[in-house]
Amino acid sequence: MTTTPGEHRYEVKNRTERFVGRVFTVVTDEIVMPDGRVAPRDYVRHIGAVGVVALDDAGRVVLIRQYRHAVGRTLWELPAGLVDVAGEALPAAALRELGEEADLTAGQVDLLIDLHPSPGASTELIRVFLARQLAEVPAEQRHERRDEEADLEVVRVDLDQAVTMALAGEITNAACVAGVLAAARARDADWAPLRPADAPLPG
Structure with a gap:
């Protein structure tokens, strides 16, 4: 320590x-x-996780609605997932999750924020990336979603509207709240706060 x-x-x-x-x-x-x-x-x-704030050319963020059994309801979230592939770099993991959950690729990936969602009870670190220059994954190459993912809904929401949703309590997933707020702040600062996608992890 x-x-x-x-x-x-x-x-x-x-x-x-x-x-x-x-x-x-x-x-x-x-x-x-x-x-x-x-x-x-x-x-x-x-084991850790990654999330993606994916912004399209119209300034809309890609959100998903997914059932989470621990809270017993469907939540607004970012495309995100576990760091559970041996040897996979975190930016690659984020792009994999973006493809699997939202059928999208990105031409530009930057580091947005790192967060410990529950440091009083967990070591979990979530690294959230900003993905831009989005493109659709060809239909024949799309990931087959199973279990809770088979029921998820993918929606594009104006980034400022997503911020309003977070402040109104409509978005409660920690990575999603932090991600949309950070993305809006970075956008307003002309993206100056962004770090390289391969920046060292905190600590």
Whole structure:
């Protein structure tokens, strides 16, 4: 763990894996607090994810509506998915998800934001990219969607309208809220805040 001079180092005295799955592992760490006490902390160790704010030439963002069983309802989201292909670079993973979920490719990809959606309970880091110069994937090359993805809906929404939806509570998915707000801010700054797609991960 990285610390700055004078900062307490939260030493892990013991670690217990409670559950090991394909996407995440549930862990209990016993860590040393600043006053010397040892306290347990439960969290999810997650493999990570990518998301894509895909903007077309008309300034519309590509959103999907997908059922999420944990919350028991359909949410507005970005094309997104797990970092679960060995050796795959994150920009390539984002383009793969854009193709699989929205039948689109992109001629330009930049890094928009990085976020920890639930740092009090999970190690998950989502890297969100901005994709432009969109084109349709030919029909014969499109991904066959299954399970919840078979029912997803793909919609293009004006970026400013998507911001309004986020502020109104219509969009609650963390990556989607952060992505559309960041994209609108970057657009208003003439894209100056964008980073290269292969920029180092935080931390």
